[in-house]
Amino acid sequence: MTDETPPLALDIDGTLTDGTGRLDPRAFEYLQAWDATVVLATGKAFPYPVSLSHYLGLELTVIAENGGVVLADDTVSYQGDRERAQAAADAFVERGGDIGWGSFDAINEWRRTEIAVNRSADEELLRSVAAEFDLEVFDTGYAYHVKTPGVEKGTGLRAVAETLGRDPDDFVAIGDSENDVSTFDVAGRSFAVANADAAARDAADAVVEGSYFDGTASVLESLADE
The missing domain is CATH 3.90.1070 (Hypothetical Protein Ta0175; Chain: A, domain 2)
Structure with missing residues (x-):
C-alpha cells in the first residue's frame, strides 16, 4: 500500500459476506492490511458494525441504520427520530x-x-x-x-468525512443494495458486486464480476495495485 491508499466505505451484508450471509473469513486479512480508514456502512443496528469493527481490528468508524447513526473519531451523532x-x-x-x-x-x-x-x-x-x-x-x-426522511448512508458518509477532515470524494464505496446508492453518489468511486440489485448496479461506477466478498476482494486488490 502507498500513502495514496484510499479510505473505504463498505457495506456489510452481501458485500463482506458469502452467499449464505456469513462473514467471509478473508475479510480479516484484507481489511486489517488496509492502510487507510475503513468505514463499515450498514442498515443494521448500531452495535453490529461497532462489534464487527472491533473484531476486525479496525478503528471504530461506522455508519449504521442507513445513516441514522454515525461514529467517527470517538464522536457519535444521531440523524433520525x-x-x-x-x-x-x-x-x-x-x-x-x-x-x-x-x-x-x-x-x-x-x-x-x-x-x-x-x-x-x-x-x-x-x-x-x-x-x-x-x-x-x-x-x-x-x-x-x-x-426519518432524508437520512441515508450517503449523508452518513458526508458526516464521517467532515469529522475526519477528508473530502467525501476521497472514499471508495463498495456495496450491493439500493441503500448503497446514496453512498455511491457521495464517494469518489463506487463499485457494485455482481450480486447487487438493479438500483445499486445502475448507480455504481462499475459492476465487478465477482459476487459477495469475491467481488469486494477483487476491488481491493485492484486498488492496492494502483
Missing part, C-alpha cells in the same frame, strides 16, 4: 400490522433511530401509517425501514 419511528410502529401494530420478528425482536432491540419491519408485513398499511408520522419506508431488500 427513534421515538417517532416507534410511535409509528406501535400505531401499525394497533391497526393489525405485524413487525414480524417474533417475541424477542433482536432486529430492533438496539436500534437508535429507526424501526425495521419484516418484509412479510402489510406494506400498504405500513406506508400509510408512516406517512401520518411524516416518516418514510425504505425497502433494503432485507426489511422495511421506517425512518
Whole structure:
C-alpha cells in the first residue's frame, strides 16, 4: 500500500459476506492490511458494525441504520427520530400490522433511530401509517425501514468525512443494495458486486464480476495495485 491508499466505505451484508450471509473469513486479512480508514456502512443496528469493527481490528468508524447513526473519531451523532419511528410502529401494530420478528425482536432491540419491519408485513398499511408520522419506508431488500426522511448512508458518509477532515470524494464505496446508492453518489468511486440489485448496479461506477466478498476482494486488490 502507498500513502495514496484510499479510505473505504463498505457495506456489510452481501458485500463482506458469502452467499449464505456469513462473514467471509478473508475479510480479516484484507481489511486489517488496509492502510487507510475503513468505514463499515450498514442498515443494521448500531452495535453490529461497532462489534464487527472491533473484531476486525479496525478503528471504530461506522455508519449504521442507513445513516441514522454515525461514529467517527470517538464522536457519535444521531440523524433520525427513534421515538417517532416507534410511535409509528406501535400505531401499525394497533391497526393489525405485524413487525414480524417474533417475541424477542433482536432486529430492533438496539436500534437508535429507526424501526425495521419484516418484509412479510402489510406494506400498504405500513406506508400509510408512516406517512401520518411524516416518516418514510425504505425497502433494503432485507426489511422495511421506517425512518426519518432524508437520512441515508450517503449523508452518513458526508458526516464521517467532515469529522475526519477528508473530502467525501476521497472514499471508495463498495456495496450491493439500493441503500448503497446514496453512498455511491457521495464517494469518489463506487463499485457494485455482481450480486447487487438493479438500483445499486445502475448507480455504481462499475459492476465487478465477482459476487459477495469475491467481488469486494477483487476491488481491493485492484486498488492496492494502483
